Amino acid sequence: MVYTCDRDFIISKCKEYTLLNNDEIEAIIDVAKILPYFNEGFNGETFIDIKVHDADLAVVVAESYKKRQSIYVDSFLGDIIYRENEPAVFRSFDLGVTSKEIIGVSFDRHQNKIWTRQTVVPIKHQDNVVATLILEKVLDLNADEKPVVKLEPMPDNDKIDAVWGSIFGINSDNEELQLREGILIFDLTGHLRYYNQRAVKLYQELGYKSIRNQHFDNLNYSPKNFDDIIANIQGTFSNDDHDHVIIEKCYDGKVTIGEKFYRIHIILRIKKNVDVIVFIDDITEMRKYENEVNNYLVSSHEIHHRIKNNLQTVASLLRLQSRSSKDPAVKTILSDSINRIMSIAVTHELLEKKSNDLVSVKEVLDKIKHNMISFGVTDNDKIEITVKGTDFFIDSEKSTVVALVVNELIQNSLKYAFPNGAAGMIEVTTASDGKIKMIEVKDNGIGYNPTQIKTNSLGLSIVKSYVYEKLVGKLIIETGNEGTKTSFAFKL
Structure with a gap:
């Protein structure tokens, strides 16, 4: 097993790249000491990253993986990590939440691309995120992004169906025919059912290689998780209301993700089924x-x-x-x-x-x-x-x-x-x-x-x-x- 928890190395890198105090650095070291246990229980690769102060970068300060079973042959300690390659790491830094099963990219020493699926847990000290624990497995992934399914057609109206498809970007790659916002639609379980091409592009800019089959909580950058949003519909409709559409706004605000700014609007659509619809727009230039x-x-x-x-x-x-x-x-x-x-x-x-x-x-x-x-x-x-x-x-x-x-x-x-x-x-x-x-x-x-x-x-x-x-x-x-x-x- 390759396992490195070098106390002096962690301290030196934290002092070089961050503004963390001694207590916060000790919190990172405490987790690094038990890294092999995560490695054994998860049966994959485990790393600890710290975020570079005032930059959209992270640095590997601890690692543990089974050398014989791993594709990694060299240490990654001290390597720079980029948002576009590992979005789960930066999402956890940004929001202080766990990011589960998100696809990322790593590289071997010959710069060959390695597809990974990461679960990232924030390491906190007094509610401040000081580092991230990365639980990683290697997989083979086709990076081409296609919508999961087509949107359900509007009954007895082909024209409306065509407009609906073009707006949501399912039937056309022409961005001029689409809304400027990325659109994500989740079902009552929180799983992604539909999305338009603009949403794919926005999430690719955030480093996501795929948003296919993702849960709301893995794609969400608002302060609300899925349970918070679903809790808002309690008591708003009954079985007798299925002929009515109830739209209740859950969240409307702006967020900062790395060096970019986004406006996020979340609503509930209730008609027979419950849909959580997310509109996300890049307002960085604005x-x-x-x-x-x-x-x-x-x-x-x-x-x-x-x-x-x-x-x-x-x-x-x-x-x-x-x-x-x-x-x-x-x-x-x-x-x-x-x-x-x-x-x-x-x-x-x-x-x-x-x-x-x-x-x-x-x-x-x-x-x-x-x-x-x-x-x-x-x-x-x-x-x-x-x-x-x-x-x-x-x-x-x-x-x-x-x-x-x-x-x-x-x-x-x-x-x-x-x-x-x-x-x-x-x-x-x-x-x-x-x-x-x-x-x-x-x-x-x-x-x-x-x-x-x-x-x-x-x-x-x-x-x-x-x-x-x-x-x-x-x-x-x-x-x-x-x-x-x-x-x-x-x-x-």
């Missing part, structure tokens, strides 16, 4: 796309968060510089710059919490209003700023432009419209007419003489250039004794 979108959103949120923080840091530094300056003109310039920076930060503050690149224009304007009050643009507390009108959404680029323009207009009103601490009101109004958007900033201050406007005014230059060049919009300024109204319109 999940990858969802992950890419989520990663993009996380990255986007992080970028906007950092930009906002950096802008606020710059504003804080300028604020410190303003406090240390004794020149009123310098203080004014720094204060204006701080407000411009904070108006840009508004967009990034809103976008760091969004799932797309669109922000509410009223949210932007409310933030501008808040900044004006919070950062003391004016000492006059008799001035009220309001935001009203129709809300609409704009992208980040236009949001930044709108924020800067409105910031300049409110800032000008605060500076010049209410001299000597006069009370007043500044109204910011939004409107929307289809794709045309309009924003108006109006105060009830003293107004001004347009001919006396400084041509080199930075604030007015910003307003004009941003409206005309960035928004490709129109700008209208009206002023008089009853105040100033500035409106700009642009197209989305």
